Amino acid sequence: MSFKTNATIAEFGGKLLKLTHDSSVTKTPMNVNLYIPPATTSKIPVVMYLSGLTCTPDNASEKSFFQYWASKYGFAMVFPDTSPRGADIAGENESYDFGTGAGFYVDATQEPWSVNYNMYKYVHGELIDKLTEAYPELDFSNISITGHSMGGMGALVGYIRQPRNYKTVSAFAPIANPSVVPWGEKCFGGYLGEDKSTWAKYDPTELIKDYKGDDSSSILIHQGLNDNFYEKELKPQNFVDAAKNYKGGVDLRLVDGYDHSYFFISSFVEDHAKHHAKYLGLKL
Amino acid sequence: MSFKTNATIAEFGGKLLKLTHDSSVTKTPMNVNLYIPPATTSKIPVVMYLSGLTCTPDNASEKSFFQYWASKYGFAMVFPDTSPRGADIAGENESYDFGTGAGFYVDATQEPWSVNYNMYKYVHGELIDKLTEAYPELDFSNISITGHSMGGMGALVGYIRQPRNYKTVSAFAPIANPSVVPWGEKCFGGYLGEDKSTWAKYDPTELIKDYKGDDSSSILIHQGLNDNFYEKELKPQNFVDAAKNYKGGVDLRLVDGYDHSYFFISSFVEDHAKHHAKYLGLKL
Numbered sequence: 001m002s003f004k005t006n007a008t009i010a011e012f013g014g015k016l017l018k019l020t021h022d023s024s025v026t027k028t029p030m031n032v033n034l035y036i037p038p039a040t041t042s043k044i045p046v047v048m049y050l051s052g053l054t055c056t057p058d059n060a061s062e063k064s065f066f067q068y069w070a071s072k073y074g075f076a077m078v079f080p081d082t083s084p085r086g087a088d089i090a091g092e093n094e095s096y097d098f099g100t101g102a103g104f105y106v107d108a109t110q111e112p113w114s115v116n117y118n119m120y121k122y123v124h125g126e127l128i129d130k131l132t133e134a135y136p137e138l139d140f141s142n143i144s145i146t147g148h149s150m151g152g153m154g155a156l157v158g159y160i161r162q163p164r165n166y167k168t169v170s171a172f173a174p175i176a177n178p179s180v181v182p183w184g185e186k187c188f189g190g191y192l193g194e195d196k197s198t199w200a201k202y203d204p205t206e207l208i209k210d211y212k213g214d215d216s217s218s219i220l221i222h223q224g225l226n227d228n229f230y231e232k233e234l235k236p237q238n239f240v241d242a243a244k245n246y247k248g249g250v251d252l253r254l255v256d257g258y259d260h261s262y263f264f265i266s267s268f269v270e271d272h273a274k275h276h277a278k279y280l281g282l283k284l
Numbered sequence: 285m286s287f288k289t290n291a292t293i294a295e296f297g298g299k300l301l302k303l304t305h306d307s308s309v310t311k312t313p314m315n316v317n318l319y320i321p322p323a324t325t326s327k328i329p330v331v332m333y334l335s336g337l338t339c340t341p342d343n344a345s346e347k348s349f350f351q352y353w354a355s356k357y358g359f360a361m362v363f364p365d366t367s368p369r370g371a372d373i374a375g376e377n378e379s380y381d382f383g384t385g386a387g388f389y390v391d392a393t394q395e396p397w398s399v400n401y402n403m404y405k406y407v408h409g410e411l412i413d414k415l416t417e418a419y420p421e422l423d424f425s426n427i428s429i430t431g432h433s434m435g436g437m438g439a440l441v442g443y444i445r446q447p448r449n450y451k452t453v454s455a456f457a458p459i460a461n462p463s464v465v466p467w468g469e470k471c472f473g474g475y476l477g478e479d480k481s482t483w484a485k486y487d488p489t490e491l492i493k494d495y496k497g498d499d500s501s502s503i504l505i506h507q508g509l510n511d512n513f514y515e516k517e518l519k520p521q522n523f524v525d526a527a528k529n530y531k532g533g534v535d536l537r538l539v540d541g542y543d544h545s546y547f548f549i550s551s552f553v554e555d556h557a558k559h560h561a562k563y564l565g566l567k568l
Contacts, residue, residue, distance in 0.1 A: 010510065010541035012551050062546065065349050226294065257294035262346065267296050 012071035026084035033057035043139035050151030063262035069273030087116035105154030108191035124163035156204035168279035170220035176239035177205035224258025296355035310368035317341035327423035334435030347546035353557030371400035389438030392475035408447035440488035452563035454504040460523035461489035508542025
C-alpha cells in the first residue's frame with residue numbers, strides 16, 4: 001500500500017484516516033488526513049482543503065467542523081500538510097512564514113528549496129494520483145477545492161490553473177494577491193527568486209485576469225473585518241477587481257467582527273460546504 | 285469587574301469570551317470561557333459544560349462544536365477549567381490524572397488539597413454567582429449541565445445533588461461509578477481520604493439510588509464502544525442499573541467504533557444540544 005494508516009477515527013458517521021506516505025515529489029514522508037463520509041451508493045465526490053501557515057493536517061481536521069457537513073452532504077475531504085517536514089534544509093525552521101509549515105503550494109525553483117518544496121505538484125498531482133489508486137470509492141474526477149489564508153491562495157491558484165478539473169473553489173481569508181504583500185514577497189522571493197515575472201503563476205489576482213476556463217461557477221470568499229492580516233497580507237478586493245470578466249462572479253462576504261482563526265472558519269464552513277455540494281452535484 | 289476579558293472572539297454569530305477571575309474558593313485565578321449566542325429578546329438559558337482530565341476551557345471551546353448548536357437554539361455555554369492552576373502544591377503536576385487538570389469537581393477534605401481543590405463549590409457556586417452578576421442577559425435560573433469523562437461525572441453529580449436547579453443533564457463517556465475504578469480511587473483517595481463512605485456523594489451511581497428530586501427529565505449518555513477507557517474506568521451500565529427507579533429514564537447510547545476523543549464528542553453534540561434545548565424550553 002502507498003499509504004500507511006496511523007489512525008482510523010470514527011467521526012460523524014464516517015471515518016477520519018490519518019495517513020502517511022512517501023512522496024517522490026517532496027522526497028520526504030508526507031502526512032495527510034482523509035475524511036470518508038458514511039457509505040452511499042454512488043462514487044463519493046471530494047473537497048480538497050488547503051490549510052494556512054504553520055498548520056499540519058490535524059488543525060483543520062480538529063477545528064474546522066467541515067466533516068459535519070461532509071457527512072451530511074456526502075463528500076470526502078482531503079487535508080494535506082502545508083509543507084514537507086524534515087527536509088533538513090538550513091533555515092527551514094527559523095520562521096513561521098517560510099520553510100516548514102509554509103510551503104505556499106508552489107514548486108520552488110531556487111536552491112536548496114527546489115529539491116523538496118514542490119507543494120503544487122505534490123498536492124494537485126502526486127497526492128491525488130495516489131489517493132485515486134488507494135481509495136477507489138472516491139471520485140477524484142468530481143472534485144473541488146477550498147482553503148484558508150495561504151491555503152485559500154493555494155485553492156484559488158489550483159482552481160484557476162486547473163491541474164485538476166476542480167468544479168468550484170472557495171476560500172477563507174485567502175492571501176489573494178501574494179506578489180504585493182510581505183508574506184508573498186518573502187516566500188516567493190525565497191522559493192521562486194527575485195524575478196517577479198515568475199510569481200504571477202501563483203498569484204490568484206494575476207491569474208484570474210487571463211482565465212480562459214469554464215467560468216460558470218461562483219467563487220465564494222469570506223473575509224473577517226477584525227482579521228489583523230486583512231489590510232496588510234490578504235487584499236481580497238484586489239482579486240475581486242481583477243476578476244471583473246469572470247462570469248460566475250466573486251461572492252466576497254466581508255463579515256464584521258471576525259478574526260483569522262478557526263473560530264472564523266468554523267462559523268462559515270456551512271456556507272462553503274453548501275457551495276461545494278451544489279457544484280459537485282450533491283443534494284442539499 | 286469580577287471578570288477580566290482576555291479575548292472576545294466572534295463565532296457563529298455570537299461571541300466567545302475568554303475570561304479570568306480571582307476565586308475565593310480555589311484561592312487562585314481561574315480561567316473560564318463563556319459563549320453568548322446572538323442576541324434574542326428574552327433572557328438566555330445556559331448550558332454548563334464540564335471538561336475531562338487535562339483540559340483547559342479552550343479544548344472544548346475549540347473542538348466540541350457545541351457553540352454551533354448554542355447559536356442555533358439560543359443558549360449560552362460556560363466552559364470552566366478542570367482544576368485550580370498554580371496552587372503550587374507538592375505533587376500537583378506529577379500525573380495527568382491527579383492535581384492540575386484533574387480536580388474531579390469535588391471539594392477536597394484532605395490536606396494540602398483542601399485549601400484550593402474545591403471545584404464542586406467553585407463550579408456550582410461561586411462561578412455561577414459571579415457570572416449571574418456580570419452577565420444579566422443570561423438566565424442562570426434556567427440552566428442545565430453536561431460534560432465529558434471526568435466532566436460527565438461532574439455533570440451527573442451536579443444534576444443529582446442539585447446545588448443549582450439544573451433542568452436536565454447529559455454526558456459523553458462519563459466516569460459513571462468513580463468509587464470502583466482506578467481513576468476515581470486515586471483521586472477520591474487523595475482528595476477525600478481513604479474512608480470510602482465519604483466518596484458516595486461524588487459518585488453518580490451511588491447518588492442516583494437515593495435521588496428524591498424531579499425525575500421527569502431523561503438523562504442522555506453517549507458511550508463509544510471503541511473507547512479504551514470504557515470497561516476499566518467508565519462503567520455507564522452501573523449507572524443505568526442503579527437508576528432503575530428514575531422515572532425519566534437513562535438513555536444510554538452505545539455507539540459502535542467511537543473512541544474517547546473530541547471527534548466522538550463533536551459527532552454527538554447535536555443530539556445533546558437538542559436534549560438540552562428541549563428541557564430549557566427552547567424551540568427546536
